[in-house]
Each structure stands twice: as structure tokens, then as C-alpha cells.
Amino acid sequence: MSPDDISILRNVVNAFGEVDEDAFLAFSEPWTEVQIKRRQVLTRQGETEKYLYLVLDGVQRAYYTHGEKEVTLIFSYAGSFAGVIDSFFLQRPSAFCMEAITAGRCLRIHYNDIQRLMQEYRSIETWVRMGITQVLSDTLRRHIEILSFTAEEKFITLLKRSPHVLNLIPHKYLASYIGVDPTNFSKILGKVRL
Numbered sequence: 001m002s003p004d005d006i007s008i009l010r011n012v013v014n015a016f017g018e019v020d021e022d023a024f025l026a027f028s029e030p031w032t033e034v035q036i037k038r039r040q041v042l043t044r045q046g047e048t049e050k051y052l053y054l055v056l057d058g059v060q061r062a063y064y065t066h067g068e069k070e071v072t073l074i075f076s077y078a079g080s081f082a083g084v085i086d087s088f089f090l091q092r093p094s095a096f097c098m099e100a101i102t103a104g105r106c107l108r109i110h111y112n113d114i115q116r117l118m119q120e121y122r123s124i125e126t127w128v129r130m131g132i133t134q135v136l137s138d139t140l141r142r143h144i145e146i147l148s149f150t151a152e153e154k155f156i157t158l159l160k161r162s163p164h165v166l167n168l169i170p171h172k173y174l175a176s177y178i179g180v181d182p183t184n185f186s187k188i189l190g191k192v193r194l
Contacts, residue, residue, distance in 0.1 A: 001028065001031055001032075001033065001107065005031075005033070005056065005107060006028055008054070008056060008079065009028055009031065009054060009107065010024065010028075011079075012054060012079060012080070012081070013027070013127065016127055016130050016131040016134060017126065017127050017130040017131075018123075018127075019121070019123040019124055019126075019127050020121075020123050022121075023117075023121035023123045023124050026117060026120065026121060026124075027117055027121070027124055030109050030110065030113035030117075031054070031107040031108065031109050032107065032108060032109075033056075033105065033106070033107055034053075034105070034106050034107075034108055035103075035104075035105055036058055036060070036100045036103060036104045036105065036106055037100065037103055038100055038101070038102055038103045039099060039100060039101075040099065040100045041097060041098070041099045041100075042060065042082070042083070042098040042099060042100065043083065043084045043087065043094050043097060043098040044094070044097055045064075045065060045094055045095065045096055045097045046093045046094065047087075047093060047094055048087055048091055048092060048093055048094065049083050049084040049085075049087035049088040049094055049098075049111075050088075050110060050111055051083055051088070051108040051109065051110060051111070052081060052082075052083045052085075052088055052108065052109050052111075052114060053076070053081065053082040053083045053106040053107065053108045054080075054081055054082075054106060054107040054108070055076050055077055055078050055079065055080055055081070055082050055104065055106050056078060056104070056105045056106060056107060057078050057104045057105050058077070058078070058100060058101075058102045058103055058104010058105060058106070059075060059076070059077045059100070059101040059102045059104065059168050059169055060075070060076045060077075060082050060098060060099065060100050060101060060104070061073075061074065061075050061076075061098070061099060061101055061169075061173055062074045062075075062076075062084065062096050062097065062098045063096060063097055063099070063176070064095065064096040064097075065096075065097070070176060071176060071179075072173050072174075072176035072177040073096060073177075075101075075162075075165060075169060075173070075177070077164075077165075077168060081131075082098065082106065083098060083108075084096065084098055085132070085135055088111060089132065091111065101169060101170065101173065102168075114128070145157055146179070151178050151179060151180045151184065151188055152188050152191065152192060154177075154178040154179065155174075155178050155185075155188050155189075155192060156192060158174070158177065158178065159192075171185055171186070171189070172185075
């Protein structure tokens with residue numbers, strides 16, 4: 001892993017809570033770099049997630065298939081973690097799929113390495129707990145959006161949270177994320193002042 005990659009990992013780790021220096025050095029060792037191809041499936045529905053990813057560049061999405069329809073659940077991009085988090089930590093089959101929208105580069109760590117590090121370093125165990133708690137908090141906020149907000153409000157909330165996604169992610173996936181068909185998304189895009 002390059003010094004730049006270690007710096008990115010440190011910044012993302014610190015966003016969830018600091019770990020002591022010895023723990024961070026141990027934590028940074030097992031990560032490996034992987035090149036991701038456009039449309040590459042990282043995790044299939046029904047498979048158990050083996051890796052936690054840190055996105056260095058590129059865009060991925062998690063989606064659920066219901067009949068013929070794909071419903072986009074979440075996006076990951078540079079500086080964020082990716083992977084099917086519940087499948088990873090529970091070691092159960094994934095209810096959804098994770099695929100690359102664009103080619104990219106990620107760091108990844110295996111489940112066994114995370115478990116070992118959590119047992120060896122209290123600060124890593126605390127960091128993981130804080131990260132999972134943040135994911136839960138974000139999921140509950142998203143649940144409120146889905147149940148309460150109009151499509152336009154969902155779109156505005158998405159842009160406030162992540163304004164760069166409009167230029168990174170194809171509109172058909174953004175439409176799926178806010179729960180509208182692409183034609184209605186174009187209408188919303190025309191109405192919302194950016």
C-alpha cells in the first residue's frame with residue numbers, strides 16, 4: 001500500500017473515531033489493493049460478503065432485485081467504505097448485490113483479519129462498533145426519507161448530503177435511489193434549482 005493510500009485510510013478511519021498508533025499500524029497491514037472493472041459484481045445476492053472495501057476511486061452501488069426491477073439502496077465512492085456490511089459482520093448471505101458502476105480502485109480487508117484485529121486491539125473493536133453505529137444511524141435516516149419524503153425532497157436531501165453524485169452517477173441509478181422512473185427523474189431534475 002502506498003503512503004497516499006495509508007493517508008486516505010487514516011483519514012477515513014479517523015472520521016469514525018481514532019485508533020491508537022500501534023493499532024492503526026496493525027490495522028493498515030492486511031489491506032490489499034484491487035482493481036475493479038466497470039459492471040464487476042463485488043458481492044452477489046445470496047453470497048456471504050468476505051471483504052470490507054475502502055474506495056480509492058470509482059463508484060459502486062448496492063441494489064436489491066425485486067422481480068424484474070432493481071432498486072438502488074446505496075452508493076459508495078472515493079473516501080467511503082463499500083461492501084455488504086451486514087453480510088460481512090454477520091457472515092450471512094447477502095440480501096442484495098454490490099456492483100461497480102465505473103472502473104475503480106479499492107483497498108480491501110478480509111473478514112478474518114478484521115475479527116483478529118478486533119480481538120487484539122480494543123481501539124479497533126471500539127472503532128468498528130462506532131462505524132456500525134454510524135451506519136445504523138444513516139440507515140434509519142434513509143428509512144425516514146423513504147417513508148416520509150416526496151421524490152423531490154429525497155433528491156434535494158441526496159444533493160445536500162452528496163452534491164457531487166450528480167456528476168458521478170448515471171441518472172438512471174439516481175432515479176432508482178429516490179424511487180422514480182428515469183422520465184420522472186428528468187422532470188425533477190428540471191424543477192430543482194441546483
